[in-house]
Amino acid sequence: MASNHPTSDRRADVELRLPADGAYASVLRTTTAGLAARLDFPIDDIEDLRMAVGEATAMVLGDAVAGTDLVARFYQQPGELTLTLTAEVAGPVKLDYDSFAWQVLTTLASEAAASTTDTELTIALTMLSSHQESGR
Amino acid sequence: MADQLDEDAPGGPTGAELTRQRSAELFAVLRDEDAPAESRDAAREGLVRLHLPLVEHCARRFRNRGEPLEDLVQVGTIGLIKSVDRFDVERGVEFSTYATPTIIGEIKRYFRDKGWAIRVPRRLQELRMQIGTATGELTQSLGRSPTPRELAEAIGCTVEEIVEGIESSNAYSTLSLDASDDGEDGGAATMLDAIGVEDIGLEHVEIRESIKPLLDRLAPREKKILLLRFFKNMTQSQIAEEIGVSQMHVSRLLNRTLEQLRTSLEED
Numbered sequence: 077m078a079s080n081h082p083t084s085d086r087r088a089d090v091e092l093r094l095p096a097d098g099a100y101a102s103v104l105r106t107t108t109a110g111l112a113a114r115l116d117f118p119i120d121d122i123e124d125l126r127m128a129v130g131e132a133t134a135m136v137l138g139d140a141v142a143g144t145d146l147v148a149r150f151y152q153q154p155g156e157l158t159l160t161l162t163a164e165v166a167g168p169v170k171l172d173y174d175s176f177a178w179q180v181l182t183t184l185a186s187e188a189a190a191s192t193t194d195t196e197l198t199i200a201l202t203m204l205s206s207h208q209e210s211g212r
Numbered sequence: 213m214a215d216q217l218d219e220d221a222p223g224g225p226t227g228a229e230l231t232r233q234r235s236a237e238l239f240a241v242l243r244d245e246d247a248p249a250e251s252r253d254a255a256r257e258g259l260v261r262l263h264l265p266l267v268e269h270c271a272r273r274f275r276n277r278g279e280p281l282e283d284l285v286q287v288g289t290i291g292l293i294k295s296v297d298r299f300d301v302e303r304g305v306e307f308s309t310y311a312t313p314t315i316i317g318e319i320k321r322y323f324r325d326k327g328w329a330i331r332v333p334r335r336l337q338e339l340r341m342q343i344g345t346a347t348g349e350l351t352q353s354l355g356r357s358p359t360p361r362e363l364a365e366a367i368g369c370t371v372e373e374i375v376e377g378i379e380s381s382n383a384y385s386t387l388s389l390d391a392s393d394d395g396e397d398g399g400a401a402t403m404l405d406a407i408g409v410e411d412i413g414l415e416h417v418e419i420r421e422s423i424k425p426l427l428d429r430l431a432p433r434e435k436k437i438l439l440l441r442f443f444k445n446m447t448q449s450q451i452a453e454e455i456g457v458s459q460m461h462v463s464r465l466l467n468r469t470l471e472q473l474r475t476s477l478e479e480d
Contacts, residue, residue, distance in 0.1 A: 106379060113360040113375040119347055120357035120447045122378070123463045127470060134474045176426050180470065183442045206447075207359055 088149035088160075096140040096163050101133045104148055104161075111150055112157050117205045125157070125203050128184035131177055132199045136163045139197050155205040162198040169197045232306070235262055239301050259296045260289070266308055267292050270315045274323070280341075282461070284319055291318030339377040342367050344458050351459070357449045426473060434469045441466060 092107055094100040108129045112122045133146070140146065140163035151158040169192045172178065181188040187202040241247050241255035264285075271284035295311035303310075346366045350358035358366075360374040367374075427435050440446045440454070448466070452459040 109378065110375055113371060113378070116359040116361045116371075118357035118359050119363070119378070119459065120449050122360075123448055123459075123466075127467060130467070131470060131474075176473065180442055183445060207356060 089152045090150040092148040092150075094146045094148070096137055096142070096144045096146040098134070098137055100146070101130055101137075104133055104146075105129050107148070108150070108157075108159060111152065112203065115152060115155065115157055115205065116207075117155075117157070117203070118207045121203060121206055124184040125201075128181055128188075128201055128203070129159070129161075131180045131184070132161050132188075132201055135171070135177055135181075136161045136197055136199055139163065139165045139169045141166055155207075156202065158200065158202040160198050160200045162196055164195060165192065165197045168192045168194055231262060235259065235307050236301075238262065239299065239307070242296075243301060256296060260293055263292055263296070263307065263311065264289065266311060267315055270312060271319060273316075274319055279323070284322070287322040288315045288319050291315035294318075336377060339367075339369065339373060340460075343374060343377045344460050347459055351449050351453075357447065357459070430469060430472070434465065434472075437462065437465055438469055 090107070090111060092104065094103060105126045109122050109126045112125050117125070136146065144164040147162045149160045149162075171190045171192070178188075181199075181201065184203075185201040186204040187200075189200045191198050191200075238255045238259045242252050242259065244252070247255075267285055267288035271281055271288045274284050275281045291314040292311055295307070295314045298314075299307055299310055343363060346363050347358060350362055350366060354362070360371045360378075363374045364371045427438070430438065437451060437455075440451050441448070446454065448459050448462045452462045455462075
């Protein structure tokens with residue numbers, strides 16, 4: 077597994093800022109699918125990612141302060157796509173790792189992690205292409 | 213399958229008689245202002261399921277017009293739901309008599325709407341079907357899910373077009389593709405009725421207690437597909453093969469089920 081996790085000093089390849097509103101979740105799903113397709117991920121992976129993003133978006137938005145933005149950052153590697161979703165929150169969030177939503181995320185994505193500060197909640201997802209040569 | 217329209221005939225077969233009786237009972241609950249919201253919701257859902265064979269029957273009439281039957285059933289189901297919500301029990305008309313024009317109206321409108329937006333959607337429609345077919349074939353020959361590039365090569369289009377086509381297929385997930393009667397009329401099987409989900413050994417799947425109540429809200433078929441994906445860790449393609457539907461269909465069902473779960477969680 078690659079160790080190149082997105083860090084704050086690494087520039088996102090693609091960044092998308094959206095209103096923290098569920099109505100924009102589809103834009104995020106579509107963008108993610110488009111990027112994964114360009115990395116030539118198998119269809120199964122693309123569909124999994126799409127679902128994972130939907131789930132992660134719902135999770136982040138659940139705690140987002142109304143009227144703020146949701147920021148999605150995408151990091152592309154051959155055969156690997158990482159995205160982080162960050163929303164403004166009113167205080168540190170305690171995520172329920174026993175929830176079905178988390179189960180969905182961890183099943184769909186190769187890696188899923190959440191981190192929270194006093195003002196931000198971030199969920200990071202990494203998807204490795206199940207068809208390794210596709211990354212080259 | 214039992215002819216749905218017999219429902220209207222006086223002294224029809226027992227199956228139709230039963231359907232009518234059950235329908236009346238459910239409508240009584242649905243229209244009862246004093247009944248708890250939960251039972252009314254359940255009655256509404258029960259009515260939709262009960263009368264789905266009628267939608268199938270209507271959709272079949274249009275099946276040779278180049279649209280997949282499953283899509284027509286899906287669209288017709290919208291008509292059915294509208295009918296359930298608007299049906300006036302006092303009128304003394306059979307529900308099927310009342311609902312049929314609405315269901316057919318929805319299906320016709322679907323064809324009309326497609327006609328309007330002529331070229332792009334038509335092209336996407338065809339592409340969507342080509343992608344569906346090619347995905348199935350390539351999954352077989354490669355032994356894994358194909359990539360967009362492989363699909364593009366097989367179909368002879370660009371990767372961008374594949375992405376576009378996949379999008380258009382996802383935009384489809386309106387309503388219940390899989391919802392169906394639970395067999396009172398027997399026979400009138402939707403696609404997912406025909407699948408042998410019972411055969412899949414789900415009894416060995418471990419489900420956390422915290423998740424059980426959530427899953428129990430789902431229809432049995434949705435629950436099974438969800439369990440296969442998230443607890444047995446099967447891929448969409450594997451599930452598709454296992455139950456004999458397309459991967460796109462599995463994708464739509466999963467997406468919709470997750471959406472449903474999220475919505476029901478928000479309502480709590």
